[in-house]
Amino acid sequence: MFQRGQAFDVFKLLIAAVVAIALLAVLLPIIYNIIMIGQNKPTETAVSLVKDSYNKPSLYQSTDNVTFNESDSLNAKTIASSSRILTEDQVCVSAGELSGDPNFSDGANGIVQYSGKSAKTVKLGIVCDIGKDVLNDFSQYGLDPSLIPSSCSACTSGNQTCCVILIQKR
Numbered sequence: 001m002f003q004r005g006q007a008f009d010v011f012k013l014l015i016a017a018v019v020a021i022a023l024l025a026v027l028l029p030i031i032y033n034i035i036m037i038g039q040n041k042p043t044e045t046a047v048s049l050v051k052d053s054y055n056k057p058s059l060y061q062s063t064d065n066v067t068f069n070e071s072d073s074l075n076a077k078t079i080a081s082s083s084r085i086l087t088e089d090q091v092c093v094s095a096g097e098l099s100g101d102p103n104f105s106d107g108a109n110g111i112v113q114y115s116g117k118s119a120k121t122v123k124l125g126i127v128c129d130i131g132k133d134v135l136n137d138f139s140q141y142g143l144d145p146s147l148i149p150s151s152c153s154a155c156t157s158g159n160q161t162c163c164v165i166l167i168q169k170r
Contacts, residue, residue: 040066042074043082045124046165050083050091053128053163060141063124065170068114074124074165076110086163092152096166098122099147104167108149112167123168131158138164 045066053061076091083091093112095104103116114120127137134155138145147166148156155162 040064042066042068042072042124043078046074046079046093046126047082049124049126049165050079050085050128050163053126054083054085054161057129057161058127058133058137058140060125060127060137060143062126062168065121066124068116068120068122070114070117070119072114074107074112074167079165086161089154090160090162092148092155092162092164094147094149094152094164094166096125096147097168106149108151110151121170123170124165125168126163126165128161128163131155131160131162134162134164 040063045063049061049063053059074093076093077088079093080086080088080091088110091110092107093110094107095101095112098104099106103114103120105111105113105115125143127134127141127143129137131154134148135145138148143166145156148164152162152164154160155164
């Protein structure tokens with residue numbers, strides 16, 4: 001007598017499944033974007049640091065966490081051109097406290113490259129000052145001046161403003 005109604009229950013279940021899949025398709029990208037907000041990209045963060053620190057000579061600043069993913073890098077040329085404040089030779093990048101980490105290159109060529117397979121969360125530090133005063137600033141904040149690559153001679157001598165960006169453990 002009620003055989004026709006039993007088929008309707010299966011149809012309602014099918015409709016519920018289709019609606020659930022549609023909701024997931026809409027919500028998953030939103031959830032992914034929320035999760036990714038907390039993971040700052042190294043280059044974008046470095047550019048913001050340069051813009052903020054340029055007019056604050058001798059001040060050491062550190063960021064919140066930034067995440068290096070496979071093949072991410074800090075490139076002095078990219079940071080300089082994106083900031084539109086400094087030239088490439090006025091930006092120095094260093095692997096900093098992670099110089100001994102085999103997944104980070106040393107920054108000697110103006111690029112710190114991350115080669116790890118999994119994401120690595122670190123902090124970035126920056127000091128902007130006149131080149132001849134940068135070493136004193138490092139000493140003042142308890143930073144090891146040897147963390148500045150030898151290729152960054154403009155950032156350790158001279159009278160032009162320079163920014164040294166280094167990676168720190170979090």
